[in-house]
Amino acid sequence: MGAIRLENVEKWFGDLQVIKGIDLEIADGEFVIFVGPSGCGKSTLLRMIAGLEETSRGRILLDGNDVTDRLPSERGLSMVFQSYALYPHMNVRDNMGFSLKTAGSPKTEIEQKVGRAADILKLDDYLDRRPKALSGGQRQRVAIGRAIVREPKGFLFDEPLSNLDAALRVEMRFEIARLHETLGTTMIYVTHDQVEAMTLADRIVVLKDGRIMQIGAPRDLYEKPDNLFVAQFIGSPKMNILPCTGAGGRYEIEGHGGGALPEGTEGTPATLGIRPEHIEIVKPGEGQITGTVEILEYLGSDTFLYVDCGDAGRQIVRAAEIEANIRGQEIGLSFRENKLHFFNEAGLAL
Numbered sequence: 001m002g003a004i005r006l007e008n009v010e011k012w013f014g015d016l017q018v019i020k021g022i023d024l025e026i027a028d029g030e031f032v033i034f035v036g037p038s039g040c041g042k043s044t045l046l047r048m049i050a051g052l053e054e055t056s057r058g059r060i061l062l063d064g065n066d067v068t069d070r071l072p073s074e075r076g077l078s079m080v081f082q083s084y085a086l087y088p089h090m091n092v093r094d095n096m097g098f099s100l101k102t103a104g105s106p107k108t109e110i111e112q113k114v115g116r117a118a119d120i121l122k123l124d125d126y127l128d129r130r131p132k133a134l135s136g137g138q139r140q141r142v143a144i145g146r147a148i149v150r151e152p153k154g155f156l157f158d159e160p161l162s163n164l165d166a167a168l169r170v171e172m173r174f175e176i177a178r179l180h181e182t183l184g185t186t187m188i189y190v191t192h193d194q195v196e197a198m199t200l201a202d203r204i205v206v207l208k209d210g211r212i213m214q215i216g217a218p219r220d221l222y223e224k225p226d227n228l229f230v231a232q233f234i235g236s237p238k239m240n241i242l243p244c245t246g247a248g249g250r251y252e253i254e255g256h257g258g259g260a261l262p263e264g265t266e267g268t269p270a271t272l273g274i275r276p277e278h279i280e281i282v283k284p285g286e287g288q289i290t291g292t293v294e295i296l297e298y299l300g301s302d303t304f305l306y307v308d309c310g311d312a313g314r315q316i317v318r319a320a321e322i323e324a325n326i327r328g329q330e331i332g333l334s335f336r337e338n339k340l341h342f343f344n345e346a347g348l349a350l
Contacts, residue, residue, distance in 0.1 A: 001063045002153035002186030003028040004049065009058035011044055011210075018044055020210040021058070026188065028063075031180050033189045033197040036207035036233070042190045043158055045207070049188065050079050050156050062153060078147035079156040082163060084139040086131040092118075093127040096145045110149075117148040120182055121175070137168040141175065148179075154186035161196065173199060194234060198222070206230050228347035231273050237304060239341070240279070240315045242289070244272040251342070255311050256289040259337060267350045273341035276304065276318035280334040287334030291315065296327050307333065 004026040011019035018041050026032050034042040047053040049060060051072035060068045067075050086095050094101075096117060097110040118124050121141045131139055140160060147155055157176070161169045177200055180187055191197055197204050198218045206213045206221065206229075214226045218234075225231035225239075232238045244251045244258070246269040252258035253272065261269070284290050291309035305317040305326075315333065342350040 001028050003063050004154065004186065004188070005061040005064075006049075007059040007061070009045070009048065009060065010056050011041070011048060011053065012056040018210050019048070019056075022210075022212060024205065024212070024215070026186060029184045029186055031187045031189070031200060031202045032205060033191060033201035033203075034205050034207060035191060035194060035197045036213075038192065040207040041210040042207050046079075046156055046158055046188060046190045050077055051075050052079075076153040077156055078150050078152035078154075079158065080140075080143050080147050080160050082159045084131070084143045084163075086139060086142060088131055091128050091130050092123060092134070092142050092145075095131070095142055096149055099146065100149055113149040113151070114145075117145040120148065120179065121145050135168070136164050137172055137175075140164065140172060144176075144179065148183070152185070154188065157187065157189040159191055160189075161191075161193075169193075169196075176200060194236060198234075204234075206233060224349075225273075225341065226349050228271065228273070228343050231341060231343070231349075235275060237276050237316045237318070239273045239275055242272045242274075242309075242312045242315070244269055244342075246342070253289055253312055256309070257287065259288060259335075259340075261342065262338075262340065265342060265350050267344050269342035269350055270345040271343040271347070273343065274335050275339060276316045278336040278339035279315070279317045280336070281305075281317060281319060282332040282334045284330045284332050287332040289315070289333045289335075290330060291333065292330050293326050293328060296322065296325060298322075305331075307331065309333075 006022050006024040009019060009022045036042050044053055048055050055068050059066055062075060093114055097114045100110045118127055123141055123145060126138060161172050164172060173196060201218055203215060203217055204221055205215050208229055214221060214230045221230060221234045242253050244253050246261055249261050250258055251261050251269055289309050289312055291307040293305050294308050295306040297304040303319045303322045307315045307317060309315050344350055
């Protein structure tokens with residue numbers, strides 16, 4: 001079992017509070033990812049769960065047992081760091097089994113657990129190699145294998161792929177997803193890469209300034225953000241934001257067009273949000289807004305247009321195909337009415 005519960009958890013460094021009353025429940029076997037900008041407290045929160053950082057206030061429970069004051073070795077959790085931290089003089093087999101050896105486990109048990117982990121991670125052919133003879137992705141798999149052999153109640157990953165190049169990160173994302181499916185063990189994963197978060201997580205916890213801004217499945221965060229911060233943080237490119245006003249069941253973008261507010265919208269909108277893929281290119285003067293194409297980025301399957309819309313700011317449009325270079329041309333932007341998001345002056349979704 002590996003159910004984890006945080007109850008009003010706080011962390012202070014002297015007079016500086018970096019974790020501000022976190023309440024969170026993680027079910028046994030769930031894959032939860034902490035995301036947020038640098039300095040939001042995601043790694044500190046993970047280290048508190050691991051026991052590597054002292055909890056200033058609140059409680060951390062594992063399977064209902066209070067582990068707030070227990071040592072890391074007493075919590076039954078395994079942590080995988082950004083740095084591989086492998087012993088250079090040991091081969092893969094000895095690196096993976098070292099923690100069991102120091103704990104006094106029988107040799108046959110060590111061999112059995114190392115062999116199982118190597119089979120899961122496809123490291124059977126590398127057991128006699130030393131770290132210097134391995135690629136970055138293989139070294140990270142060894143570091144994960146070292147955690148697997150301990151048969152923990154949960155795995156804690158602290159930005160494990162940030163040292164890898166783009167191709168290896170894609171490969172290792174698949175490996176970690178397969179690992180979770182194979183083991184079914186609770187996993188908490190910290191990253192600043194929202195692609196990792198969106199593709200791996202059962203649920204995502206979005207943090208800002210030591211507070212939880214929203215918790216939910218990747219699709220829920222993308223399609224139903226609770227606030228402006230989540231709306232712009234989740235999604236690449238980020239959601240377009242435009243100032244607007246609302247009255248009489250309609251919204252208006254100052255100096256441009258508008259339309260009907262969705263039924264059931266309560267409150268006064270101050271901001272409109274629209275994802276780049278929910279904008280259609282039309283003739284100038286048509287749609288809700290008109291602007292001039294500043295930059296065109298061709299990425300093969302997608303083309304991104306950066307459009308200067310004057311007082312409404314720069315908007316990004318994702319298009320499947322653009323037949324000609326339209327840089328410098330004036331275009332109209334038509335928003336899909338059922339994909340609009342509205343936020344009040346406090347930045348909360350309506």
